Amino acid sequence: MSAALILLAYAAVLALAGPRLLARGDWTERAPKLGIIAWQSLAATIVVSVALAGFALVVPTMRVSADLADLLKACIMALRSQYATPGGAAAAAVGATAGLAVLARAVWCVAASLTTAVRSRGRHRDTLALVGTPSPRLGAVVVDHDEPAVYCLPGWRRRIVVTTGALRLLDDDQLAATLAHERAHLDQRHDLVLAWSGGLARAFPRIRLFTQAHTETMRLVELLADDVAARTSERLTLAEALLNLAGARTPAAALGAGGTTAALRVRRLIAPHRPLGRARTALTSTTVAVLLALPLIGLAAPAIATGHLHYCPPGSVAASTMR
Template sequence: MIVAAVLLAYAVLLCTLAPRLLRSAGWAERAPRLGIVVWQVLGASALTAAVLAGSALTVPTVRVSADLAELLQACVMALTAQYASPGGAAAGAAGAVLALAVPGRVAWCAGAALLRIRRERREHREVLDMVGRPDPRRGVVVLDHDEPAAYCLPGRHRRTVITIGALRSLDDDQLAAVLAHERAHQAERHDAVLAWAQTLARAFPRVSLFRTAEAEIARLVEMRADDVAAALTGRLTTAAALLTVAGGRTPAVALAAGGSTAARRVRRLIEPHHPLSRAGIAAGSLTAAVVLALPLLVVGGPAAAATQLNYCPEGTPAAQITTMR
């Protein structure tokens, strides 16, 4: 019961305090890839803690034994002791609901999102095949549209799409920056990162951690792609390219160089660049690893101590057999 309470308290703290603390910190913009990982780790750790808390309420800790008969008897006696009282039975039922409902809800929302995304991407690919013009030299699909826009359609049959208006408005270096931005999305599978964040936000819409993580990850993946483009063509060139395509309309299922975050990203590219130090990245990575492992450590400590417990009182057949041995 204590383990379950600790895990539930930990999950609540992550879901309420972590979004406020992390969102106010400016280091994520200096290391977008680390920021993406940290937001994902927070969500995974909160889910793991909730599921393990439910499991701890449902199944009491029993002594680990190499003797299968002793282990089964200890399990039966521990379960009988817990569910003998109304309070224990209620706690066990609540734990079972929690342990099953959380992963079940996530799986349902993930399946629905996957089917929807696959359908929308397939429909858009069919449209591109009809109205787009392949440009093998650049490796893009060109749309005959005067509005400057560029985006990528991720997935197994990926496409990088650019309009005639963008080709006319961008110089060679700016075009290289835009294409590098879109290809960074594809190479680092930012579509999968965003899909997972969106799944958690839709599965638990009232949990601030998942709502905030969805918005922050959407912002950070664009900054990460900006950094890849800036490393190739320069920060000012990338900023100018973003300004050119920022107002272009793109489908919801795609990842675009412009979008609602373009203004903040342009300012970030123009301002003096101060990337996070190696020590800061190492500290952040270590913290993320600890946060991810903490629920397992909370469960693992009592489980290890349980190897020394004896749930069979003196006089029971198992205890007599143990004594004779």
């Protein structure tokens, strides 16, 4: 019971304090990839902690013995004591049900989000096959439409789509920077990251952390794609392209160069580039890893301690052989 309460308290503290800590300062904008990992790790840690809290009610905790016979005897007695009373059996049933329900809900909603996106992209690809013209020079499909837009469809049959309106509006350098932005989305599989965060937000809509994590992830994947594109293009050139595409509409399940975050991204690209230092990056990465590992370490501590003990005293095997 104590382990379950500790895990639930840990999840509650992270749900309340985690977003405030991650939103403090501008470090996620300076290191968007690390910011994505931090938000996703925070959400995953809460799900895992709540699920493990339920499973902790199923198996009672006990002191570990150095003797194998005493350990097995203690296990049997603890299990009998746990399930002999209606309250113990009920707690175990509730814990198992709650743990499985949390995991099942998360997996189901993430899978549903991914499935919906895959189907929507499939229908859009079928339409592109009818109205689009492949351009080997651009590595994209050109669609005859006056509205300027550049977007990508991730997946196994990934596509980058450019409208003729965008071709008329953007110069060669701006178009190259925009295409590099879309290729970054495809190469780094940002669609899977968004499916995960969107699935958790859909699974637990009343918990603000999950919706906030999804919103932040959508913003940070765009910043990360901008940084990747800026490796081969001028940051000001990319900012000009974003201004030209700021009002572009992106189809469902696609990732576009424009959008509602264009103004923030333009300001970020115009300002001097200030990447996060190595020391702060290492400190943040370590903190994220510790937060994610704490629930697993806490629940596995008895098993780890047991593994380091010697159940057979030295010389017992030799003595039994001589008999």
